[in-house]
Amino acid sequence: MLNRDKAKQIVNNFKNKKILVVGDLILDKYLWGEVERISPEAPVPVVDVRKETVNPGGASNVAWNLSSLGAQTYMAGVVGKDENGKILERLLIEKNIKPVTVVDESRPTTEKTRIIAVSQQLLRIDRESKENLDKSVESLLVENIKDILPVVDAVIVSDYGKGVVSAALMEFLKNSGKPVFVDPKPSNFYLYEGITVMTPNRKEAYQCIKAEKTESVESVGRKIMEELKTDTLLITLGAEGMALFEGDSITKIPAKARKVFDVTGAGDTVIAVLSLAKVSGASWKEAAYLANYAAGYVVGEIGTAAVDPETLLRLIPQ
Numbered sequence: 001m002l003n004r005d006k007a008k009q010i011v012n013n014f015k016n017k018k019i020l021v022v023g024d025l026i027l028d029k030y031l032w033g034e035v036e037r038i039s040p041e042a043p044v045p046v047v048d049v050r051k052e053t054v055n056p057g058g059a060s061n062v063a064w065n066l067s068s069l070g071a072q073t074y075m076a077g078v079v080g081k082d083e084n085g086k087i088l089e090r091l092l093i094e095k096n097i098k099p100v101t102v103v104d105e106s107r108p109t110t111e112k113t114r115i116i117a118v119s120q121q122l123l124r125i126d127r128e129s130k131e132n133l134d135k136s137v138e139s140l141l142v143e144n145i146k147d148i149l150p151v152v153d154a155v156i157v158s159d160y161g162k163g164v165v166s167a168a169l170m171e172f173l174k175n176s177g178k179p180v181f182v183d184p185k186p187s188n189f190y191l192y193e194g195i196t197v198m199t200p201n202r203k204e205a206y207q208c209i210k211a212e213k214t215e216s217v218e219s220v221g222r223k224i225m226e227e228l229k230t231d232t233l234l235i236t237l238g239a240e241g242m243a244l245f246e247g248d249s250i251t252k253i254p255a256k257a258r259k260v261f262d263v264t265g266a267g268d269t270v271i272a273v274l275s276l277a278k279v280s281g282a283s284w285k286e287a288a289y290l291a292n293y294a295a296g297y298v299v300g301e302i303g304t305a306a307v308d309p310e311t312l313l314r315l316i317p318q
């Protein structure tokens, strides 16, 4: 289906493409430690923290994937007026992502902290607001996006349901004339009519149209396309790979992972590679195959990982 020469042609264009990611910024924190005893205060382990790391998460993980692939990447979203907001903006710049961020004094920067010991996650602590943005913050964000939109090749909406993605924002993006790729939050499904392509995982796809578990993926996909009035859809199926819907045809693409360590962020990799490959001259099938290879690689790495162009090309058979 996709050989390395064809993949090379596509991947060589990555560096010339400009992509804007719009969505919920999350600061991913990891506390790495060791457990040597049970707390005298309560029947819980005491974690002795040895290392602390931070990564751009949520929508900014999509942006990180894009910049690692060589794309010129812009990240539009909201941070709080706090230390985490500054850390996140610094991380974006470090990873070669241009921030198009608005500071919202009324909310904290979304933070997810994982405590990891004995090679497993013991606890996750979230700090966040899921409220809709204030109208003033929303219009400031739209104004900032307006300045960037004319130069970008595509927009990716990475909706983690923390309030950035709204009806007004989606209307504005859909009327921009740019292709709009959406990683959906099922509760916002009604906002996505008329977009270019959506990349739900299986569970999200079923939730979008409130389908029964007994319904087939094929039927769920067709209904989604009808509702959204789109002719392309990609449903990711975890260990079973993905299903690409184009008009009346469905292509099942088997998963490519050789080893599986950490599946978090695989969906972010899928939408980043799919969009970038599409605007770089790939057909939908070629873009989906490339995305599937890339996701197969990142699930084999510990922690969310991003793939660079050379690594991606090495994954494709000659």
Ligand SMILES: Nc1ncnc2c1ncn2[C@@H]1O[C@H](COP(=O)(O)OP(=O)(O)OP(=O)(O)O)[C@@H](O)[C@H]1O
Pocket: 200, 201, 202, 236, 237, 238, 239, 240, 241, 242, 255, 256, 257, 260, 263, 264, 265, 266, 267, 268, 270, 291, 292, 293, 295, 296, 299
């Ligand atoms: N266990 C697995 N084995 C092989 N490949 C996998 C596995 N899990 C995920 N993948 C790859 O990653 C892609 C996306 O995975 P999945 O459908 O789980 O997305 P997701 O639930 O949106 O992920 P995320 O955690 O980022 O939200 C799949 O289409 C497949 O290519």
Ligand SMILES: [Mg+2]
Pocket: 183, 201, 267, 268
């Ligand atoms: Mg996902």
